[in-house]
Amino acid sequence: MLLKISNVLIIIILLSVGICTSTLVANVSEECMGNTNSNFLFPSCFSGEVMYVYDVYSYAKTLDSGCPQIQTSNVNVSEGCCAFHNASEDCGMRYYGPNGDLTTYSDCSGSVSCQKPIGWNDTIKVCNQSVFLPQTNYMQLNYHCIEEIQICSICSCTVSGTSLYIWNGEYPNAVNDCSLTSGCSCSIKSSGGSPIQLIAFDIRFKMNLTSGDCAQRLHIQDGKSEFDIACDDHNAFKKRTVYISTSNDIKLRLDNSLEGSNGYFWIQVKAFESIDTLTLHCGKENATYSCNDNFTIISENITEFVLQDRINKVAESGNGVGIGTIIGVVVAIIVLVVLALIAYRLWKRYKDKNTKVDPKPDPETDTDDDEFFNNNDQTPITSRAPEAVLIRMNTNI
Ligand SMILES: *[C@@H]1O[C@H](CO)[C@@H](O)[C@H](O)[C@H]1NC(C)=O
Ligand SMILES: *[C@@H]1O[C@H](CO)[C@@H](O)[C@H](O)[C@H]1NC(C)=O
Ligand SMILES: *[C@@H]1O[C@H](CO)[C@@H](O)[C@H](O)[C@H]1NC(C)=O
Ligand SMILES: *[C@@H]1O[C@H](CO)[C@@H](O)[C@H](O)[C@H]1NC(C)=O
Ligand SMILES: *[C@@H]1O[C@H](CO)[C@@H](O)[C@H](O)[C@H]1NC(C)=O
Ligand SMILES: *[C@@H]1O[C@H](CO)[C@@H](O)[C@H](O)[C@H]1NC(C)=O
Ligand SMILES: *[C@@H]1O[C@H](CO)[C@@H](O)[C@H](O)[C@H]1NC(C)=O
Ligand SMILES: *[C@@H]1O[C@H](CO)[C@@H](O)[C@H](O)[C@H]1NC(C)=O
Ligand SMILES: *[C@@H]1O[C@H](CO)[C@@H](O)[C@H](O)[C@H]1NC(C)=O
Helix, strand or coil, rough: CCHHHHHHHHHHHHHHHHHHHHHHHHCCEEEEEECCCCCCECECCCEEEEEEEEEEEEEEEEHHHHCCCCCCCCCCCCCCHHHCCCCCCEEEEEEHHHHHHHHHHHHHCCCEEEEEEECCCCCCCCCCCCEEEECCCCCEEEEEEEEHHHHEECCCCEECCCCCEEEEECCCCCCCCHHHHHHCCCEEECCCCCEEEEEEEECCEEEECCCEEECEEEEECCCEEEEECHHHHHHCCCEEEECCCCCCEEEEEECCCCCCCCCCCEEEEECCCCCCCEEEEECCCCCCCCCCCCCCCCCCCCCCCHHHHHHHHHHHHHCCCCCHHHHHHHHHHHHHHHHHHEEEEEEHHHHHHHHHCCCCCCCCHHHHHHHHHCCCCCHHHHHHCCCHHHHHHHHHC
């Protein structure tokens, strides 16, 4: 059977996103329910590295796999139960933890190793119940190992490289008191003039609970324009591009008006679509906003559209060189192939219409094209059933 064109498109988009954003190696830890020796995930990195946990999934095997769904004493679970195989054998969803507490992510990120119990979820909303177990039976934790020497504390650091990171120096603990941290800044320069891309790893800024205003943010000065990454950019540990600069020299400043320890951030900094070297200089400067000062959030949500606009501008100005050019060519080829596919389908349809005597459209074969040409389905891709599978393709590159 032919794949649906819309599915092909989704896969292509995810593949391109994967090529563009994931230069980091994806490490995986998988563990099962029912195995009496190990009901825990044990992700770890080598010394001198810390982990960033970005996607945790809970998966169910098929009903006829016979895999146990709950912790079962004296049962040796077969290896096949505990690892992702393919979309027909595994169905699952992103794992958020009890009450969405995200502790599987937050307890492990920033550490060299950790140990987390396996959790589970009901599959009724996502998986075909006549094929898959009603509860997930194993978990998969996806993480990166980040070299500590590439990570800069926003209050004190100087480092150069092609892929760098900035976090609050206390990470995995919370940002220190406003008097010590507000005003800490990094200047970020790219050597070859490439735009700078900021990717959110973990954004958990806090509100002032009395006023209800966002009281922590990263302020971005990019030439004459200002932006910020603030409370509304909370990302639940999903990697996400939050900014692409217009200049090759930006300044990132922490504004923190909260007393005591509050909030966390960790971002990746790299040249956009190029392998330029970046240099970071970070240190404490006089606070623009001191303790209990109010500030107004500038960019409530840097929408996908704004980012897309930046990406287009970069493409137009031909700033992306080296690897960027290669990616451009690859994407162009993919687009051509897709156009050819569409043209072929249209031609075939046209031909069928002109040769078929039966005037009634066949609903079985007609839906494919209609879904593509008239897509009223507003469901975000991530909430569609085989979410985890598609995302996996992205990270496996
Ligand atoms: C992470 O994955 C890479 C590639 O599979 C592997 O070489 C490396 O040893 C892994 N790191 C750890 C800490 O397991
Ligand atoms: C499970 O496997 C271990 C060794 O692999 C064996 O000693 C034990 O008897 C097995 N238990 C059961 C219930 O099969
Ligand atoms: C998934 O794996 C099973 C067993 O290896 C195989 O029979 C099946 O064809 C695979 N399905 C897909 C979609 O690759
Ligand atoms: C279970 O899945 C639903 C979505 O289907 C999600 O909202 C919920 O947070 C998940 N539960 C856990 C424990 O991750
Ligand atoms: C669920 O799986 C069964 C058996 O493979 C199939 O007949 C049925 O159409 C599936 N249901 C849905 C909603 O996909
Ligand atoms: C919250 O804001 C109010 C007034 O805007 C201020 O008095 C209070 O100290 C702030 N709370 C914290 C924890 O900074
Ligand atoms: C910071 O403030 C102090 C005192 O207000 C002032 O002397 C100093 O020059 C300021 N530093 C900068 C970099 O503006
Ligand atoms: C901060 O904002 C709150 C309400 O949003 C207001 O009551 C307070 O006076 C403001 N404080 C300052 C110093 O502007
Ligand atoms: C932010 O997003 C919300 C809903 O997604 C929208 O209503 C609002 O106008 C956006 N704000 C800005 C400043 O773009």
